[in-house]
Amino acid sequence: MTESDNTLQLEATTGAEHFGLRLDQVLADLFPEYSRSKLKTWIQGGNVSVDGQVITVPRHKMQMDEVVTVSAEIEIQVTSQAQDIALDIVYEDEHILVINKSADLVVHPGAGNPSGTVLNALLNHVPDIDKVPRAGIVHRLDKDTTGLMVVAKTLPAQTHLVDQLQTRVMSREYEAVAMGTMVAGGVVDEPIGRHATKRTHMAVRENGKPAVTHFRVIEKFRAYTHLRLKLETGRTHQIRVHMAHIKHPLLGDPTYSGRPRLPKGASDDFVNTLRGFQRQALHAAQLSLYHPETEEWMTWQAPLPQDMQDLLAAVRLDSKENPEDMI
Known part of the structure; x- marks a missing residue:
């Protein structure tokens, strides 16, 4: 995958999961x-070929092991406005920017959040970043998930970083507090797709995209577990969906944890702490990647935010006060 100026060259090979799907679905x-509408425009404009043959029909049925190539020009359009919003910058040079995102900060503008986002802040901090698609944002974190994100300040840097994401070279590790006591780590290897009836939710689905999450226990308590998790893939809500699937949803998750479960005999202070934690207990703690210009392997870490530190302190105290319930 290469980019120079506004010229784009993409290439990938289809897998077994793409057999029988439409070309536009496979490209997505x-x-x-890249947006589905942009991909469809490229197909219809003759910018997409399959095994060397130009295909202009989005509904063209695909096989496995086919080489898909996109050759097109990018029209860069950033319509959002720059806003003076403080960013916690962990690292910055002329090519990339690494930030530690706070809770309650949305990454992209959208329905209900037309402004006040990471993207608006980036347009203010790096005015020239409007020349890069999506203002250089390579991957996102959910609104209430805290932690590390990398942003590309140039087109070549963005291309390089996206390639690292797609080839699973970039490493992302998280810390979380899950409900229930887990005695050992493991791997969740389950495909994730859009929920059949709740369109804003994701779910483990047989026809979903491959998704793999590794997890290990940092500390276990009588009703909760402090985890370290590593993503092999980066599906929407992946950690939250996978942990809910194995019956250990993240504490505070408003979407996938269901009704709050309070441990028996919990003190009033502990109950108030649990009820006052109004987000999923998830933090992007470590990010590692090859620098797009120097090829140096770089790693950044972000300590747990204060609200998660306070939460863990309360959970730890609850276990100390109820040692008979420890597994």
């Missing part, structure tokens, strides 16, 4: 950083 899966 292979190159998720």
